[in-house]
Amino acid sequence: MSHGIGFIGGGNMGGAIISGLRKTDQQLQIRVNNRINIERLQNLVDKYSVIPSKLEDTVKNSRVLIIAVKPKDVRGVLEQLKIYQLTDKLIISVAAGVPLKVFYKYLPGIAVIRAMPNTSSAVLHSMTGMVRGENVTAEQVEMGEQIFAAIGKTMWIPEEKMNALISISGSAPAYFYLFAESLITAGVQLGFNEEEAGILVLETLLGAGKMIAESDKSPGILREAVTSPNGTTFAALQVFLDDKLPLTVRKAAQACVQRAEDMEGEYEE
Numbered sequence: 001m002s003h004g005i006g007f008i009g010g011g012n013m014g015g016a017i018i019s020g021l022r023k024t025d026q027q028l029q030i031r032v033n034n035r036i037n038i039e040r041l042q043n044l045v046d047k048y049s050v051i052p053s054k055l056e057d058t059v060k061n062s063r064v065l066i067i068a069v070k071p072k073d074v075r076g077v078l079e080q081l082k083i084y085q086l087t088d089k090l091i092i093s094v095a096a097g098v099p100l101k102v103f104y105k106y107l108p109g110i111a112v113i114r115a116m117p118n119t120s121s122a123v124l125h126s127m128t129g130m131v132r133g134e135n136v137t138a139e140q141v142e143m144g145e146q147i148f149a150a151i152g153k154t155m156w157i158p159e160e161k162m163n164a165l166i167s168i169s170g171s172a173p174a175y176f177y178l179f180a181e182s183l184i185t186a187g188v189q190l191g192f193n194e195e196e197a198g199i200l201v202l203e204t205l206l207g208a209g210k211m212i213a214e215s216d217k218s219p220g221i222l223r224e225a226v227t228s229p230n231g232t233t234f235a236a237l238q239v240f241l242d243d244k245l246p247l248t249v250r251k252a253a254q255a256c257v258q259r260a261e262d263m264e265g266e267y268e269e
């Protein structure tokens with residue numbers, strides 16, 4: 001990538017994207033502007049050779065600015081950006097629940113892409129949903145695509161689907177972590193130590209993910225294929241079904257969408 005990238009916010013998500021980008025491009029100039037946490041910034045400098053920068057330098061030296069602050073801090077950042085010449089800059093916001101119209105309100109005419117990566121960016125397996133703002137040129141679409149394709153897969157969607165995407169992929173690594181955590185706890189209760197249970201669950205999760213990715217069968221067909229009637233897997237799955245796991249998952253996904261909608265509402269107040 002020939003253009004510099006500037007991060008406004010270098011926390012969990014910013015750091016995950018940076019670590020992924022650095023794995024694929026050692027030469028890329030990455031500037032980071034954060035608020036107060038000097039230690040966290042220094043960590044990014046040590047690990048990924050980012051250039052710690054004031055906002056002014058970050059803006060001047062970057063064709064792409066990635067806003068990776070908490071949703072509640074986006075407004076403050078947009079206020080700060082008002083004084084800069086942003087023509088020809090591409091803004092990419094990863095903030096959940098902050099719609100495009102907020103960016104236009106503070107920075108009229110700005111080229112902005114909303115992106116929703118997930119934290120698997122750090123291992124180059126992000127699933128990133130992307131929304132193209134109305135002023136974004138074809139070249140800028142290509143730049144945005146390149147950044148997120150470097151850290152996983154991308155899917156371009158209309159903005160109406162963004163909250164659903166947050167629920168199904170943005171927040172979803174944590175759902176799988178919870179399941180893994182619960183299975184490790186079950187393993188310990190069944191007599192394994194933490195480390196043994198961790199290895200068993202990790203390898204099984206990786207294998208199941210690879211099966212879903214590499215076989216041409218749906219997860220449902222794969223599940224049926226490993227479930228003999230009245231066998232051991234059948235006994236376990238019966239408990240999940242009796243306790244309505246599929247319904248719980250749908251309710252959790254809906255709660256996530258609701259929270260994203262509420263956050264959008266808070267922005268409009």
Ligand SMILES: NC(=O)c1ccc[n+]([C@@H]2O[C@H](COP(=O)([O-])OP(=O)(O)OC[C@H]3O[C@@H](n4cnc5c(N)ncnc54)[C@H](OP(=O)(O)O)[C@@H]3O)[C@@H](O)[C@H]2O)c1
Binds near residue numbers: 097
């Ligand atoms: N975590 C996820 O799984 C995930 C997934 C997709 C999208 N997101 C989105 O990513 C965004 C960031 O989340 P996070 O978990 O990375 O938060 P975080 O760890 O709290 O990091 C936020 C960063 O923003 C910086 N910051 C705050 N106000 C600033 C300002 N005015 N100027 C410059 N920097 C400022 C903070 O500076 P200090 O370091 O000095 O505190 C920190 O580096 C959120 O909007 C979230 O919706 C997160």
